Amino acid sequence: MTTTPTTQTDTEQAVLLEHLPSGISRITFNRPAKRNAMNRAARAGIVHALDECRGRSKVIILTGNGPAFCAGVDLKEGDVSTGDAELDRRSEWAAVQEEIRSHPAIVIAAVNGTALGGGSTLINVADLAIAADEAQIGMPEIGFGLYPTLAGPAAQLRLQPKHAAWLVLTAERINGPTAAEWGLVNLSVPLKELDSAATDLAERVASFDATALAWSKKALWKIPCEISQWTEAIAYGHEVADELRSRSTALAEGLGRFRAGERNPGQG
Structure with missing residues (x-):
C-alpha cells in the first residue's frame, strides 16, 4: 500500500491518496480542523488524485479524516488560484463533480460523518455509497437565503421529490439509516464498521472486469x-x-x- 499527499500547502496535506491491493484506491479528505471543507488545495488535490487513479484503479473510495466527511466548499477562503489556469478550471466545485462522474473507476462514498451542502453532492455523484449510522447529512443553504446550487439538483435527480424537498427546504440533517431508507446511500453501518464495509464492497466490485x-x-x-x-x-x-x-x-x-x-x- 502506498500513501501519497496529492496536494500540499505549507501547513497541510489537503488530500491523501492510498493505493490498496486489487485495483482499489482511497482518497481521504484531510482538513479535519475545517470539517474537510473544500478549499482550492483540497479541490485540486481531488483532481490530482483522480488523475493518478486513471488507468490504475477499478474502484475509488472517497472518505474524510476526522468527524466530518465534507462540509462543502470552503466559503471563507475567497478567490485563490493554484497558479495553473487549467487546474483552476478543473478544480472548480462543479468541475470536480464532473471529474468524478466521468472517471472510469467506480466511486464509493464512505460517509464517515457530517456531509453538508457540497458534501451531500459528493454522495450523490458517487456511484455507490455507505454511510455511518452516526453521519449527519444536510443542506444548510436555505438558512443563508440560497437554493443549494449543486446539492439541490443532485438530490432532485437522485432522490424522490419529497425527500429532496425536505433536504432543500428545511435545512434539517438526516442520519445514516434515514439516508439508506431514502436511497441517498446504499447501506448504513455503525461508524466502527464503515471502513471494513466500504473495503468489502470495493473488493467485490473490483473483482469484475x-x-x-x-x-x-x-x-x-x-x-x-x-x-x-x-x-x-x-x-x-x-x-x-x-x-x-x-x-x-x-x-x-x-x-x-x-x-x-x-x-x-x-x-x-
Whole structure:
C-alpha cells in the first residue's frame, strides 16, 4: 500500500491518496480542523488524485479524516488560484463533480460523518455509497437565503421529490439509516464498521472486469439522466454490449467459464 499527499500547502496535506491491493484506491479528505471543507488545495488535490487513479484503479473510495466527511466548499477562503489556469478550471466545485462522474473507476462514498451542502453532492455523484449510522447529512443553504446550487439538483435527480424537498427546504440533517431508507446511500453501518464495509464492497466490485465496470458506469449515468425513453435506452444498452465485445475479452471468457460449469466473479 502506498500513501501519497496529492496536494500540499505549507501547513497541510489537503488530500491523501492510498493505493490498496486489487485495483482499489482511497482518497481521504484531510482538513479535519475545517470539517474537510473544500478549499482550492483540497479541490485540486481531488483532481490530482483522480488523475493518478486513471488507468490504475477499478474502484475509488472517497472518505474524510476526522468527524466530518465534507462540509462543502470552503466559503471563507475567497478567490485563490493554484497558479495553473487549467487546474483552476478543473478544480472548480462543479468541475470536480464532473471529474468524478466521468472517471472510469467506480466511486464509493464512505460517509464517515457530517456531509453538508457540497458534501451531500459528493454522495450523490458517487456511484455507490455507505454511510455511518452516526453521519449527519444536510443542506444548510436555505438558512443563508440560497437554493443549494449543486446539492439541490443532485438530490432532485437522485432522490424522490419529497425527500429532496425536505433536504432543500428545511435545512434539517438526516442520519445514516434515514439516508439508506431514502436511497441517498446504499447501506448504513455503525461508524466502527464503515471502513471494513466500504473495503468489502470495493473488493467485490473490483473483482469484475475493468472495461465492463467503466462502460456500466457510463450507462448508469446516461440512463435515465440523459436517455429516458424506453426504446432509446434499450438501443444504448445494445451499444454498450457491442463496445464491451470489441474492447474486452472478458465476456467471451466469462461465457466460456459458464459453459464449462465454472463460477464467474459474483456468482454464488
